[in-house]
Amino acid sequence: MxxxxxxxxxxxxxxxxxxxxxxxxxxxxxxxxxxxxxxxxxxxxxxxxxxxxxxxxxxxxxxxxxxxxxxxxxxxxxxxxxxxxxxxxxxxxxxxxxxxxxxxxxxxxxxxxxxxxPRRLPGTDGIRGVHFLRTLEDALTLKERLRPGRKLIVVGAGFIGAEAAASARSAGMDVTVLEPAPIPLAHAVGAQVGQVLARAHLDHGVDLRTGVAVAEVGSGGGEVTGVRLVDGTEVAGQDVVVGIGVxxxxxxxxxxxxxxxxxxxxxxxxxxxxxxxxxxxxxxxxxxxxxxxxxxxxxxxxxxxxxxxxxxxLDQGRRPFAPVPYFWSDQYDLKIQAYGHLRGAEEVAIVDGDPGTRRFLAAYRKGDRVVGVVAVNMPPKPLRQWRTAIAGRQAWRAAVAGDLTSVK
CATH class of the missing domain: 3.50.50.60 (FAD/NAD(P)-binding domain)
Structure with missing residues (x-):
């Protein structure tokens, strides 16, 4: 049939x-x-x-x-x-x-x-020490090279790059992160939250360089020697993690x-x-x-x-797929969780906590409704309430004023 x-x-x-x-x-x-x-x-x-x-x-x-x-x-x-x-x-x-x-x-x-x-940097094929993080083999290969005293360069400060940088710092490596945007992850979570995440990396000893572009990965004897930036700056390192998107x-x-x-x-x-x-x-x-x-x-x-x-x-309760997207990221002592469709938000408001303490909840607006929320080191209950508000197309003004009474 x-x-x-x-x-x-x-x-x-x-x-x-x-x-x-x-x-x-x-x-x-x-x-x-x-x-x-x-x-x-x-x-x-x-x-x-x-x-x-x-x-x-x-x-x-x-x-x-x-x-x-x-x-x-x-x-x-x-x-x-x-x-x-x-x-x-x-x-x-x-x-x-x-x-x-x-x-x-x-x-x-x-x-x-x-x-x-994963997107690749041109000219990196066959160079030992260039890493991507998509498969189990990718991760295990990089893990063997994360040792104290070694230098890691991360190209791209998206979630994969940021998480790799945090993991490498926990292993005692010197880490440099190179990001073309002025604020890491601003396209995904907004400038204010992006600045909080950037500060966390700086406070943990990461050499975070924003607004820079990579010209090429240097090598010698088939091994990574570092990265040259478009402005001619040389950044030394034995390993490069490429996190420039997919x-x-x-x-x-x-x-x-x-x-x-x-x-x-x-x-x-x-x-x-x-x-x-x-x-x-x-x-x-x-x-x-x-x-x-x-x-x-x-x-x-x-x-x-x-x-x-x-x-x-199977035509069992056929209906549109209309979820409230969810993602999370662990970086250092930060537990980051998000619901909704954050890209293109017209306004971001801190509705609970304080970004200065790295414990807060930010809500995102498009039009007259709440469309997303990001929580950093917050308990799960308020986050679930905001998820329900997003799913229910709750009005922005009522939501940021704390009127979640219709949310069970």
């Missing part, structure tokens, strides 16, 4: 990370008994990526502790599990996925959950007819084409709660979207 005639007999999920696994688990939990093929280009069972730049680097967690599920739980799902295999193409008319080895798999429903790739892993969809524009384009149901859905970092979908197209690179969203896609794919 094809998906056009009812419940699909064969579901192929490409991408065996959080989003792909969440989709497969949700299908089984919802009673689906058909064939599920889960394809992953890494040899590992599905694992959690957020700890790579934090607990794996610091040694708080070992690789087996970041696996999303024990092997027995994966086996119990009854999947056609294909790890260490890469999808290279899709034929929408024939409803097939082609793998790198030439295998062609038929599907009735296809879930694209292939995530993102690009959606959609190259394998070229020629398929699926629409791609900074991600796989999907509607409010996360559907890209009849029988084809997007999940996680790779999916750009219309979120009706905020009325915008968004692509979210955070773990929680991947899991929630996997569940929503499973329901929609």
């Amino acid at each position: 094809s998906i056009d005639q009812g419940r699909p007999e064969r579901v192929v999920v490409v991408g065996a990370s959080a989003g792909g696994l969440a989709t497969a688990e949700a299908l089984r939990r919802l009673g689906y008994e058909g064939a599920i093929t889960l394809i992953g280009d890494e040899p590992h069972l599905p694992y959690d990526r957020p700890p790579l730049s934090k607990q794996i680097l610091t040694g708080e967690l070992e690789p087996d502790q970041v696996m999303l599920r024990p092997a027995a739980d994966i086996e119990a799902l009854g999947l056609d599990l294909r790890l260490g295999e890469r999808a290279t193409g899709v034929d929408l008319s024939r409803r097939t996925v082609t793998l790198a080895g030439g295998t062609v798999l038929g599907y009735d429903a296809l879930v694209v959950a292939t995530g993102v790739w 690009r959606p892993n959609t190259e394998w969809l070229a020629g398929s007819g699926l629409r791609v524009d900074d991600g796989l384009l999907c509607d409010e149901f996360s559907m890209a084409a009849p029988g084809v859905y997007g999940v996680g970092d790779v999916a750009r979908w219309h979120n009706p709660l905020f009325g915008v197209s968004m692509r979210i690179e955070h773990r929680t969203n991947a899991a929630e979207q996997g569940l929503a896609v499973a329901r929609n794919l």
Whole structure:
């Protein structure tokens, strides 16, 4: 039976990370008994990526502790599990996925959950000591080089770069962070919160340089020797972490007819084409709660979207995927949590605490409604209340005045 005639007999999920696994688990939990093929280009069972730049680097967690599920739980799902295999193409008319080895798999429903790739600096291929943080191997390789007295250069002060810098400082390394923007993370959380995070790095001994651009990574004998900036400044170091953003892993969809524009384009149901859905970092979908197209690179969203896609794919309570996005970051003694759609906010207000003490809550406005909140070292209850306010499209003035009486 094809998906056009009812419940699909064969579901192929490409991408065996959080989003792909969440989709497969949700299908089984919802009673689906058909064939599920889960394809992953890494040899590992599905694992959690957020700890790579934090607990794996610091040694708080070992690789087996970041696996999303024990092997027995994966086996119990009854999947056609294909790890260490890469999808290279899709034929929408024939409803097939082609793998790198030439295998062609038929599907009735296809879930694209292939995530993102880190952007690379030109001219760095083959230089030992240049690091990216996307895979478990990436993190373990960097961890072995985090030793007291060594010098690490972090290019890009986004969340990955900031977390790597904090982990390296905890290991006793000298750390220089190079960021082209005047205030780190201002594009994501606003200038005021960005300044608080910048000050934390400075207070922990990081050499944070903003408003600078990298010209090239220097090397000698195949090893990193440092970085040269556009203004000619030389920064010495034995290792370089590149955290300059990511690009959606959609190259394998070229020629398929699926629409791609900074991600796989999907509607409010996360559907890209009849029988084809997007999940996680790779999916750009219309979120009706905020009325915008968004692509979210955070773990929680991947899991929630996997569940929503499973329901929609099986036509069980089919409804738009309209979450309040959530993300978190641990840097030094800072626990940073955020809900909502912060980018492009027209106003930011500190509604609780004091940024000077690094314990506060900031609310974000677009139009006449609250659309986001960031909490630093705050208890969970008020954050949950603000999440409910965002989901309920609460009026800005009432929210910042503390009128959350309608929020339970």
